[in-house]
Amino acid sequence: MFIDTVQPPIQEANAMASSEFAGSTTATMSTGSPSVNVSREATWKAQGFHASSRKPQPHHLEMEDYFAGPRDMARHSKLPFFMRLHGSVLPKMLLPLLFIGGWATAITTISKFTRVHLGINSLLLTVLGFVVGLALSFRSSTAYERYNDGRKYWSQLMLTSRNLARLIWVHVEERHSVSEELGKQDLLAKLSALNLLNAFAVALKHRLRFEPAIEYPDLEPLVAHLDLMAGTADQAALRKRKPTPWKSAGEYLGVSFAESNPRKLIKRANDNLGNPPLEILTYLSSYMEHVFQEKTMTGPIHQTWAMNNIGSLADVLTGTERVLNTPLPIAYTISISQITWAYVLVLPFQLYNYLHWVTIPGTMLAAYIILGLSKIGTEIENPFGNDVNDLPLDDYCRELAADIDVMTSTPPPRVEDWAHASNNRVLHPLSATGFQGWEHRSLEDIREALRAKATTTVRSIHAERPDTPFAEPKGSTV
Incomplete structure (x- = not known):
């Protein structure tokens, strides 16, 4: 259902972008100098430029790429450093x-x-x-x-x-x-x-x-x-x-x-x-x-x-x-x-x-x-x-x-959209109760819970808090 709902707008956006690109290309070529634009595009491609600035263009690392740069930081070599050529002088x-x-x-x-x-x-x-x-x-x-x-x-x-x-x-x-x-x-x-x-x-x-x-x-x-x-x-x-x-x-x-x-x-x-x-x-x-x-x-x-x-x-x-x-x-x-x-x-x-x-x-x-x-x-x-x-x-x-x-x-973002969410566990890991659950408690309960949270020791992130008056029973949700 989610895919069926989202996909048509994406396809529509892609179609709009394609039509805009085609229209701009047609307009450019109608000016009477298509050869200039084609040669310019070929020149940019020959110099390593690509139209997209959002992500690097995928390519295989050819021999000449070993000594051309700058180096792609996303690539990883398992060779020892003394055996690597990419980056060497x-x-x-x-x-x-x-x-x-x-x-x-x-x-x-x-x-x-x-x-x-x-x-x-x-x-x-x-x-x-x-x-x-x-x-x-x-x-x-x-x-x-x-x-x-x-x-x-x-x-x-x-x-x-x-x-x-x-x-x-x-x-x-x-x-x-x-x-x-x-x-x-x-x-x-x-x-x-x-x-x-x-x-x-x-x-x-x-x-x-x-x-x-x-x-x-x-x-x-x-x-x-x-x-x-x-x-x-x-x-x-x-x-x-x-x-x-x-x-x-x-x-x-x-x-x-x-x-x-x-x-x-x-x-x-x-x-x-x-x-x-x-x-x-x-x-x-x-x-x-x-x-x-x-x-x-x-x-x-x-x-x-x-x-x-x-x-x-x-x-x-x-x-x-x-x-x-x-x-x-x-x-x-x-x-x-x-x-x-x-x-x-x-x-x-x-x-x-x-x-x-x-x-x-x-x-x-x-x-x-x-x-x-x-x-x-x-x-x-x-x-x-x-x-x-x-x-x-x-x-x-x-x-x-x-x-x-x-x-x-x-x-x-607005505060009411994220802070008031039911799965916002404001006193984690002391309590699994969400924002709405604590909102209905008294101010004294909240202060006392904060005191208990500060004085209760957790040895690791995976450890559970000891039983406290504020701990929620396992499987309970608010």
């Missing part, structure tokens, strides 16, 4: 390791088959090893500090958005008692404001990834009705071009000459792209001003809390931009890179006197450890990108949207 280490292996082979071969002896005293190994250890420690600590700051700011975004969403949904009045139309307008305005919270998170994600367009499938439905500066720019010029196979392979292997400037799209734009997250906060502030003027949020403490939450979102925007735009000073980066490479290149000369042919694998192993730690520091220095170990911002945005959907799935 191994692909970007292949070319450096091959070069180091060739270098160590050349040094060993010359020393073995010629009269030129290239082995040196290992004292230099000890001195340089201490310096390299300090450099790598500094590089790792500063990189993880930035990674941790990025996660803290995004946690603050989630916390503030949930608080503000709950504040709007519960404490902004819907004036259904005045008129049905006015009540519907208030409800739809609340939903529009809550969508702005989703839009802020998604717009911030794209801004931190240097993706300045508005027509991304997870962003456009949320901001199409807003007059954003980036929306007036030429969107075609803001689309990423498909890289050539050679360029893709170079980026995959960590070749610096193949890496593009992440700000290329922003530099290439001739229009002022504005700051979409900040502009969205302006619209959110205008909504709060509207409810203040309409007196649908009258509590001063609620008004202050709402504006403080908007200010907190602005703090998140500024903080994440600080993490993104103030990396480790380039002098430190260059110096640390030079120190580590100098150490690795000198290593075969110091190992040959003791290891001979084992110098080759020994040098490659040391290079993997030293250069690998340096490469990890470089990767996590910007926690908002698309590397495997970067923060899964798409998952965070979907989680926030899902939380708001759950909140709005039912009307704002």
